[in-house]
Amino acid sequence: xxxxxxxxxxxxxxxxxxxxxxxxxxxxxxxxxxxxxxxxxxxxxxxxxxxxxxxxxxxxxxxxxxxxxxxxxxxxxxxxxxxxxxxxxxxxxxxxxxxxxxxxxxxxxxxxxxxxxxxxxxxxxxxxxxxxxxxxxxxxxxxxxxxxxxxxxxxxxxxxxxxxxxxxxxxxxxxxxxxxxxxxxxxxxxxxxxxxxxxxxxxxxxxxxxxxxxxxxxxxxxxxxxxxxxxxxxxxxxxxxxxxxxxxxxxxxxxxxxxxxxxxxxxxxxxxxxxxxxxxxxxxxxxxxxxxxxxxxxxxxxxxxxxxxxxxxxxxxxxxxxxxxxxxxxxxxxxxxxxxxxxxxxxxxxxxxxxxxxxxxxxxxxxxxxxxxxxxxxxxxxxxxxxxxxxxxxxxxxxxxxxxxxxxxxxxxxxxxxxx
Numbered sequence: 001x002x003x004x005x006x007x008x009x010x011x012x013x014x015x016x017x018x019x020x021x022x023x024x025x026x027x028x029x030x031x032x033x034x035x036x037x038x039x040x041x042x043x044x045x046x047x048x049x050x051x052x053x054x055x056x057x058x059x060x061x062x063x064x065x066x067x068x069x070x071x072x073x074x075x076x077x078x079x080x081x082x083x084x085x086x087x088x089x090x091x092x093x094x095x096x097x098x099x100x101x102x103x104x105x106x107x108x109x110x111x112x113x114x115x116x117x118x119x120x121x122x123x124x125x126x127x128x129x130x131x132x133x134x135x136x137x138x139x140x141x142x143x144x145x146x147x148x149x150x151x152x153x154x155x156x157x158x159x160x161x162x163x164x165x166x167x168x169x170x171x172x173x174x175x176x177x178x179x180x181x182x183x184x185x186x187x188x189x190x191x192x193x194x195x196x197x198x199x200x201x202x203x204x205x206x207x208x209x210x211x212x213x214x215x216x217x218x219x220x221x222x223x224x225x226x227x228x229x230x231x232x233x234x235x236x237x238x239x240x241x242x243x244x245x246x247x248x249x250x251x252x253x254x255x256x257x258x259x260x261x262x263x264x265x266x267x268x269x270x271x272x273x274x275x276x277x278x279x280x281x282x283x284x285x286x287x288x289x290x291x292x293x294x295x296x297x298x299x300x301x302x303x304x305x306x307x308x309x310x311x312x313x314x315x316x317x318x319x320x321x322x323x324x325x326x327x328x329x330x331x332x333x334x335x336x337x338x339x340x341x342x343x344x345x346x347x348x349x350x351x352x353x354x355x356x357x358x359x360x361x362x363x364x365x366x367x368x369x370x371x372x373x374x375x376x377x378x379x380x381x382x383x384x385x386x387x388x389x390x391x392x393x394x395x396x397x398x399x400x401x402x403x404x405x406x407x408x409x410x411x412x413x414x415x416x417x418x419x420x
Contacts (some may be wrong), residue, residue: 002239004054005117009185010183010184010248010249010250011248011249011262011264012180012183012184012246012248012249012262012263012420013246013248013249013252013259013260013261013262013263013415014244014245014246014247014259014260014261014262014263014360015096015097015099015245015246015252015257015258015259015260016092016093016094016095016096016097016244016245017090017092017095017244017245017246017260017357017360017361018087018088018089018090018091018092018093018095018103018194018241018242018243018244018357019088019091019240019241019243019354019357020062020063020064020066020084020087020088020091020240020241020243021060021062021063021238021240021242021344021347021354022040022041022060022061022062022063022214022238022239022240022343022344022345023038023040023063023318023343023344024040024063024064025063025064025068025069025087026091027088027091027095027230027357027361029063030354030357030358031358031361031365032307032342033343034340034343034344034358034369035365035367035369035390037343037369037370037372037389038040039222039223039225039240039342039343039372039373040060040061040063040238040343040345041058041059041060041221041222041224041225041238041343041345042058042059042060042061042222042235042343043057043058043199043218043221043241044057044058044059046062048202048203048238050247052202052206053225054099054202054205054206054209055206055209055216056205056208056209056214056215056216056237056363057216057218058217058218058221058224058236059200059205059236059237059238059239060200060225060235060237060238060239060240060344060345060346060347061200061238061239061344062198062239063085063150066080066083066084066086066087066161069087070081070083070086070087070111074086076117077138077142078142078147078151079115079116079118079119079142079143079147079148079198080118080147080214080239081114081116081118081147081148081196081197081198081241082113082116082142082147082148082151082196084148084198084239084240084350085110085148085149085151085152085194085196085241085243086148086151086152086155086186087241088194088196088240088241088242088243089110089152089155089156089192089194089241089243090155090193090242091243092192092194092244093156093192093245094406095245096245096247096257096414097255097257097258099190099245099247099251099252099255099257100140100255101189101190101251102162102189103157103158103159103160104159105160105188105189105190106156106157106158106159106160106188106189106190106191106192106353107158107160107161107162107163107179107182107187107188107190107191107192107193108149108152108153108156108158108161108162108163108176108191108192108193109149109161109162109163109164109165109175109176109178109182109191109192109193109199110148110149110152110163110164110171110175110192110193110194110195110243111116111149111164111165111166111171111172111175111194111195111196111349112145112146112148112164112166112171112195112196112197112349112350113165113166113167113168113171113195113197113199113348113349113350113406114145114168114197114199114204114348114349115143115144115145115146115147115166116142116143116144116145116147116198117198117199117201117203117204118145118198118201119136119139119142120139120143121201121203122137123135123139123143126292130286131416135242139374145164145166146162146163146164148164148196148241149162149163149164150162150262152192152243152262156192157305158192160182160187160191161187161188162186163175163178165178166349167349167406167408167410167412168348168349168406168407168408168410169309169311169346169348169349169351169352169404169405169406169407169410170352170403170404170405170406170410170411170412171195171348171349171350171352172194172196172242172347172349172350172352172353172354172356172377172404172407173195173352173353173355173356173402173412173413173414174268174351174352174353174354174404174410175193175194175195175353176193176194176244176246176263176266176267176352176414177266177412177414178355179191179192179193179246180192180246180263180265180266181266181280183246183247183248189247189248189251190245190246190247190248190251191245191246191247192243192244192245192246192252193243193246193353194241194242194243194244194350194353194354194356195241195242195347195349195351195352195353195354196240196241196243196349196350196353197239197240197241197347197348197349197350197351198239199237199239199348200237200238200239204237205237208235208237211276212233212234213235213276213313213333214234214236214237215230215232215233215234215236215312216233216234216236217233221236222311223373224236224344224373225312225341225342225343225345225373226312226342226372226373226374226375227256227308227310227311227312227317227341227342227371227373227374227385228310228317228321228339228374228377228378228381228383229238229312229373229374229375229376229377229378230376230377230378230379231375231376232312232313232314232317232378233312233314234276234312234313235312235313235345235406236312236341236345236346237345237346237348238341238345238346238347238348239343239347240350240354241349241350241353241354242347242354242355242356243353243354243357244353244355244356244357244360246263249262255266256352259419260360260361260363260364260419261320261360261363261364261416261417261418261419262416262417262418262419263284263414263415263416264295264297264298264399264415264416265291265292265293265294265295265296265297265298265379265413265414265415266291266292266296266412266413266414267288267289267290267291267292267293267294267295267411267412267413267415268288268291268410268412268413269284269285269287269288269291269381269411269412270284270408270409270411271284271285271411272284272409273407274409275407275408275409276407276414277315277316278316278319278320278405278411279319279323279409280315280318280319281319281322281323281326281347282319282320282321282322282323282324282326283323283326284323284409284411285319285320285323285327285403285405286323286324286326286327286415287327287383288403288404288411288412288413289323289324289328289364289401289413290327291413292401292413292414292415293327293399293401293415295415296364296399296415296417298399298415298417300328300329300331301329301331302397302398302399302417303328303399303400303401303415304335304336304393304394304399304400305333305335305336305337305338305359305362305363305368305393305400305401306324306335306336306337306400306401306402306403307336307338307340307355307356307359307362307400307401307403308320308324308337308338308339308401308403309341309352309403309404309405310337310338310339310340310341310342310371311341311346312339312341312342312346316405317339317378317381318378318380318381320403320405321380321381321382321383324337324383325382325383332382332383332384333384334384335383335384336368336384336386336391336393337371337383337384337385337386338358338362338368338369338370338371338385338386339371339374339385340355340358340369340371341355342371342372342373342374343372350403351404352402352403352404352412352414355402356402356414356416358402359400359401359414359416360416362393362400362416363393363398363399363400363416363417363418363419364419366392366393366394366395366398366418367390367391367392367393368386368390368391368393369386369390370386370388370389370390370391371385371387371389372387374387377380377411383420394398397417397418397420398417398418399413399415399416399417399418400416401413401414401416402414402416
């Protein structure tokens with residue numbers, strides 16, 4: 001196939017899932033925890049919390065240390081963001097059956113909103129304390145945001161491209177949109193894509209707290225992330241990675257792969273409104289959702305589930321609710337909306353990728369996870385939010401959206417379709 005020949009009608013399917021998150025060390029463990037309604041938010045126990053007198057003392061820390069999976073040299077040579085990406089990518093690749101594909105037809109697209117912040121700031125401290133000759137030689141490749149994408153491409157010998165969208169909290173979702181386009185346009189047959197983030201560090205915590213973006217429920221961290229609740233007071237910072245293997249349908253079918261779902265379409269827009277706040281009426285977010293549905297050849301009535309961005313911020317949750325209503329009109333009443341950040345916290349650049357994994361799992365299981373901590377729903381949120389226990393989505397052909405919005409006014413929506 002010529003790499004210059006567009007393949008707009010080429011269907012793209014999900015054949016592998018990988019994740020390492022605050023609630024589980026793998027995609028199945030994460031899904032089990034999410035459907036059980038377990039929170040991964042807990043107090044931070046590191047000495048630097050008290051040392052810096054941080055105003056927020058909890059987060060969604062990774063459930064399973066990558067040191068339990070990776071070799072010591074891999075831990076040493078990769079920032080935590082790269083370690084998480086390697087763990088999740090290897091799981092997704094194995095889950096897909098380690099497909100045989102020419103290296104020139106295999107791509108990588110893994111986003112990160114912040115990149116190697118731990119490496120950057122740790123090595124700055126090393127230089128100040130011990131001088132420039134003691135700075136680790138691999139500091140630059142470890143701190144650069146595309147380090148995780150490069151590490152995965154090296155690990156898999158992927159030569160069709162190693163891309164890293166950096167678009168704040170939409171980075172992981174944008175990586176998946178980029179992967180969809182790589183396969184559609186004939187650049188690749190298989191793309192390992194998603195997002196990773198490791199920003200539970202004193203500086204990002206202090207910075208987010210300074211802008212009053214974080215919840216400050218230090219006395220009850222498990223109840224801090226509460227999308228759509230009247231008492232929501234900010235998001236909970238978290239870390240981890242979500243990775244999927246996307247594959248051209250004909251390539252997957254030819255090798256007898258198990259197919260979870262189809263990535264039918266994707267949409268993107270920008271608000272051009274404010275550097276951190278989304279447009280309050282949700283116009284840009286609605287356009288992204290509408291584009292994803294249309295791009296996927298779906299009708300708006302096909303969509304039965306949305307894994308919402310739902311960060312638990314007072315302004316953001318309301319704007320997204322307005323956007324969903326704006327995009328779907330009266331049909332919004334019949335869409336099961338889930339806010340899984342209530343359990344995982346906000347993985348920043350990895351959030352959209354993890355939530356895409358959860359959206360695929362929801363379609364595959366035909367069950368939408370519940371939103372926890374929603375005790376008193378904001379009366380301005382006129383959505384059918386799933387609470388209590390997971391909700392069955394029914395039989396037949398189903399579609400679901402995953403929303404991701406980031407600082408800078410970036411909006412990305414992914415549209416998935418069930419696979420028989």
